[in-house]
Amino acid sequence: MLTKEEVVHIANLARIGINEEEAEKYRQEISAVLDYFSKLNEVETEGVEPIGHITGMENVLREDRNEDFGSLGREAILANVPEVKDGYVKVKSVL
Amino acid sequence: MIRELHAKLLSGETTAVELAERYLATIREKDGSIGAYLTLTEKEALAQARAVDAKIAAGEKVGLLAGVPCAIKDNMCMEGVRATAGSKILDNYIAPYDATVVKRLKEEGAVILGKTNMDEFAMGSSTESSAYKLTKNPLDDERVPGGSSGGSAAAVAAGEAVWSLGSDTGGSIRQPASLCGVVGLKPTYGRVSRSGLIAMASSLDQIGPFASSVEDAAIILSAIAGEDKMDATSAQSADKRYEDYLSGDIRDLKIGIPREYLEGLNAEIRAVFDESVRKLTQLGARIEEISLPHSSYALATYYIIMTSEVSSNLARFDGIKYGLRSDDKRDTSKVEDGLPKNLLEVYLDTRRYGLGSEVKRRVMLGTYALSSGYYDAYYLKAQKVRALLRRDFEKAFAQVDMIYSPTCPETAFKFGEKSVDPLTMYLSDIYTVTANLAGIPAISLPIGRVEGLPVGGQLMAKWFDEEGLVNTAYALEKSLAS
Numbered sequence: 030m031l032t033k034e035e036v037v038h039i040a041n042l043a044r045i046g047i048n049e050e051e052a053e054k055y056r057q058e059i060s061a062v063l064d065y066f067s068k069l070n071e072v073e074t075e076g077v078e079p080i081g082h083i084t085g086m087e088n089v090l091r092e093d094r095n096e097d098f099g100s101l102g103r104e105a106i107l108a109n110v111p112e113v114k115d116g117y118v119k120v121k122s123v124l
Numbered sequence: 125m126i127r128e129l130h131a132k133l134l135s136g137e138t139t140a141v142e143l144a145e146r147y148l149a150t151i152r153e154k155d156g157s158i159g160a161y162l163t164l165t166e167k168e169a170l171a172q173a174r175a176v177d178a179k180i181a182a183g184e185k186v187g188l189l190a191g192v193p194c195a196i197k198d199n200m201c202m203e204g205v206r207a208t209a210g211s212k213i214l215d216n217y218i219a220p221y222d223a224t225v226v227k228r229l230k231e232e233g234a235v236i237l238g239k240t241n242m243d244e245f246a247m248g249s250s251t252e253s254s255a256y257k258l259t260k261n262p263l264d265d266e267r268v269p270g271g272s273s274g275g276s277a278a279a280v281a282a283g284e285a286v287w288s289l290g291s292d293t294g295g296s297i298r299q300p301a302s303l304c305g306v307v308g309l310k311p312t313y314g315r316v317s318r319s320g321l322i323a324m325a326s327s328l329d330q331i332g333p334f335a336s337s338v339e340d341a342a343i344i345l346s347a348i349a350g351e352d353k354m355d356a357t358s359a360q361s362a363d364k365r366y367e368d369y370l371s372g373d374i375r376d377l378k379i380g381i382p383r384e385y386l387e388g389l390n391a392e393i394r395a396v397f398d399e400s401v402r403k404l405t406q407l408g409a410r411i412e413e414i415s416l417p418h419s420s421y422a423l424a425t426y427y428i429i430m431t432s433e434v435s436s437n438l439a440r441f442d443g444i445k446y447g448l449r450s451d452d453k454r455d456t457s458k459v460e461d462g463l464p465k466n467l468l469e470v471y472l473d474t475r476r477y478g479l480g481s482e483v484k485r486r487v488m489l490g491t492y493a494l495s496s497g498y499y500d501a502y503y504l505k506a507q508k509v510r511a512l513l514r515r516d517f518e519k520a521f522a523q524v525d526m527i528y529s530p531t532c533p534e535t536a537f538k539f540g541e542k543s544v545d546p547l548t549m550y551l552s553d554i555y556t557v558t559a560n561l562a563g564i565p566a567i568s569l570p571i572g573r574v575e576g577l578p579v580g581g582q583l584m585a586k587w588f589d590e591e592g593l594v595n596t597a598y599a600l601e602k603s604l605a606s
Contacts, residue, residue, distance in 0.1 A: 036488075043435060043491040044442070045484050046472035058546060059489055065547060066493075066502060068424045072509050079507035080514065082357070083313050083327060083563030084587055089356040105204070105220035109446035120444055121467040 030060045125286055126188055126340045133180060133191045140173035140180075140191030144235050147193040151237065151284045159259045160269075160279040162198050163206050164238040169193065176233045188343050188367075190233030195285040197276050198239040199246055199322040200331070202226045209322040210244040210254040210272075213441045213448045213478030223320020224355065225289060225331055225348045232347050237285055240275030244480045245438065246296055246324045248272050249552040252543050253482045261304060263577060267536040270300030270552075273334070277304040280334045287335040287344055291321055293328045294426055295531075295556025298568035301334055302531035302580025305570045307597070308334050309341045312588050313563035314359035316345075317352035325433035326357075328426075328560040338569060338601045342366035342594040349590075359588065369591035370598045375408030377596065380524035384419040385555055389533060396572035396579045397530050403603045404528070409596075412524055416516040419558065421509050423550060426557040428493055428506035435490030438483070443474030450474045485546065510561050517562045521586045526596050529555050531568040531580030555582060565590050567597045571604060 112119040176191040199209040201219035208214045243253040251259045251274025259274045261267040262282035269278040273290030277300035290297040292310040301308025309332045316331045333344035350361040443449035450473035493502035542549040559566040571581035585593035
């Protein structure tokens with residue numbers, strides 16, 4: 030069973046604000062699913078290569094070249110931005 | 125149905141505009157109670173229909189999908205149209221580009237009527253986790269349509285679209301197809317480009333069609349499949365016309381039935397399933413019992429990998445670049461609990477108010493599974509068990525050509541029946557998640573009814589053997605209809 034502190038820590042890592050009551054709710058729900066996950070401990074996986082790409086595809090490469098799209102889509106993209114300043118995406122102050 | 129409409133369009137018996145208007149009228153009449161659609165694209169649909177009619181009038185050749193009305197799940201981007209993925213965090217998001225599948229459909233002349241309801245970010249098996257509304261099963265309004273592509277399945281079942289697109293990460297096309305009594309196809313991982321699909325779990329997600337017949341599903345797959353430079357995981361194009369492989373001949377085809385899938389199966393569903401197996405035998409297929417020994421670990425493996433990838437993919441919804449922001453300067457009605465001051469507070473508040481509880485639960489589970497000290501125990505372990513699951517299928521396909529099982533352990537359930545306990549809901553996906561984990565193609569088709577509610581049968585094929593898959597499904601479909 031996770032502790033409430035662990036749940037608050039995970040929520041912070043995930044950048045999801047939660048209150049005390051929610052922390053308790055998620056503590057129970059997440060712990061139940063983690064218990065279910067522990068079923069995999071029964072499986073012997075010694076020497077098994079983990080899956081990288083399921084159909085076995087490897088290293089898809091393309092030319093390392095800059096494509097200039099000009100102003101294509103610029104307006105539509107910026108229209109989705111919550112705060113724009115001088116044509117740039119404005120980010121909140123970090124400090 | 126698509127071929128018939130195509131013939132009527134060419135003969136002038138109907139026009140694309142007439143068809144679009146007829147379907148839009150059905151939507152206006154029915155969708156208030158069914159709730160399949162989130163956004164209608166009436167203007168775009170009619171413009172496309174007029175363009176198709178002009179081409180036909182000018183004697184130009186048009187493809188099978190031209191002028192045929194369809195719907196797409198709201199997690200696929202269509203330029204200039206809202207794409208919410210069923211979440212409040214994307215409530216005001218207007219897609220600035222077309223997903224590759226949408227681009228291909230537009231080029232084919234398909235008439236897109238609108239965007240369909242879904243579980244938030246495709247996380248759910250009943251469409252109840254949509255932040256917007258419930259979608260009702262067109263066959264029984266007290267029951268769910270399944271999910272997460274519940275709106276796309278319901279739209280086809282209710283005659284509000286001829287066909288639709290959904291996405292399938294753990295069964296999100298096949299399970300609602302089964303519950304709504306329509307055909308749903310999940311292609312091989314990589315067969316269809318994911319560019320412009322709002323990502324849930326990138327190593328599992330795949331786009332595919334809902335239709336009222338196997339032939340229609342094959343026609344749609346031909347239009348959307350193929351390599352795409354915008355999706356590095358897309359597979360090389362085979363340029364196959366899957367509808368050309370529908371001979372209906374499955375004599376001597378070896379079909380395996382995994383014994384693990386039938387253990388503890390509901391007796392009434394079992395009876396419907398057994399009857400369909402008899403049909404396959406009558407068609408000349410050879411039925412063999414097979415074993416997929418790691419099946420009981422599939423669901424736990426799926427949930428670890430899926431939640432891990434979810435936590436990573438959904439990190440992009442931060443309130444900075446697009447979508448909802450807790451103190452959005454454009455809309456003061458969205459301000460909650462006082463103004464956040466710094467960057468961290470914007471993140472915490474935006475995701476707190478913008479994401480629903482199932483999504484938050486999965487993001488947190490995945491964050492935990494990937495966090496320092498737990499990666500080996502969860503994600504790495506799950507990717508190893510996934511390799512064992514794939515090996516199960518490789519061995520099975522050395523023995524048989526096709527695998528057949530029920531699609532779901534149940535028929536459509538009632539609203540609220542499973543939404544209380546997340547683990548109960550997860551069990552709806554028990555027969556479908558393995559195809560996503562192994563990356564193989566699978567199709568669900570209606571095989572009968574239990575107490576008036578449809579039961580789906582699921583065929584699974586080898587990697588990239590969609591032609592064999594649709595032909596087997598076609599043969600079974602025809603034999604069940606006769």
